[in-house]
Amino acid sequence: MGGYPPPGGYPPPTGDQPPSGGYPPPGSYPPPGGFPPGGGFPPGGGFPPGGGHPTGGAYPGPTGGYPTNDDKTWALVAHFGGPLGVVVGGSLLGWVAPLIALAVKGQQSPTVRAHAVAALNFQLTWAIALVVSFVLAVVTCGLLFFVPLLVALVPIIFGIIGGVKANEGTLYRYPMTYNLVK
Numbered sequence: 001m002g003g004y005p006p007p008g009g010y011p012p013p014t015g016d017q018p019p020s021g022g023y024p025p026p027g028s029y030p031p032p033g034g035f036p037p038g039g040g041f042p043p044g045g046g047f048p049p050g051g052g053h054p055t056g057g058a059y060p061g062p063t064g065g066y067p068t069n070d071d072k073t074w075a076l077v078a079h080f081g082g083p084l085g086v087v088v089g090g091s092l093l094g095w096v097a098p099l100i101a102l103a104v105k106g107q108q109s110p111t112v113r114a115h116a117v118a119a120l121n122f123q124l125t126w127a128i129a130l131v132v133s134f135v136l137a138v139v140t141c142g143l144l145f146f147v148p149l150l151v152a153l154v155p156i157i158f159g160i161i162g163g164v165k166a167n168e169g170t171l172y173r174y175p176m177t178y179n180l181v182k
Contacts, residue, residue: 011013045071066111068170074105075115079163082123083156094155094179095123114171120181122174126155 066072067082081097106113132146158174165172 005137043048061177067109071109071111072166073171074101074109074112075166076163077101078112078116079118079159082119083159083163085123094159096122097129098123115166116173118171118177118180119159121179122158122162122177123155125176126151127163129154 001091066075078098081101082094085093085096090152098116101112102116106116130148130151133144133151135142137148154176162172162174
């Protein structure tokens with residue numbers, strides 16, 4: 001190999017070391033002591049009946065992570081609608097778009113329901129936190145005026161992150177969220 005070390009950065013094998021690549025040395029198969037009784041495998045081969053894949057859209061579909069394009073659209077509405085509602089409609093309205101997505105498509109699609117519930121719980125949690133931060137700023141006579149500004153930024157930032165993850169076809173688990181909607 002022209003002076004390069006073997007892959008993995010390990011020294012070349014000697015007589016008492018197995019060869020690189022994770023394979024056992026020749027002649028040591030089956031393992032010492034033989035195989036476990038019954039072959040060591042669960043009965044039936046260890047796979048669920050029917051090929052091992054659940055039905056009903058539990059796994060990504062042919063459209064890039066969603067059973068249908070409509071499901072993807074509504075999942076994106078749930079996630080991106082939160083930050084849009086915060087920016088356009090005021091800081092307390094970020095929960096409206098996830099609620100609409102849940103009401104319109106949540107009963108028909110478990111995928112949209114999961115995305116909408118995650119986004120709705122996050123937006124509701126931070127709407128409550130925003131009200132508390134406004135009260136805190138008023139009680140301190142404006143000394144903590146920056147707290148509501150910081151609290152208003154959190155749903156915008158994490159809502160965008162959730163929307164990007166939803167676009168990739170994965171359900172985003174929002175941090176700092178209290179589950180108000182099940």
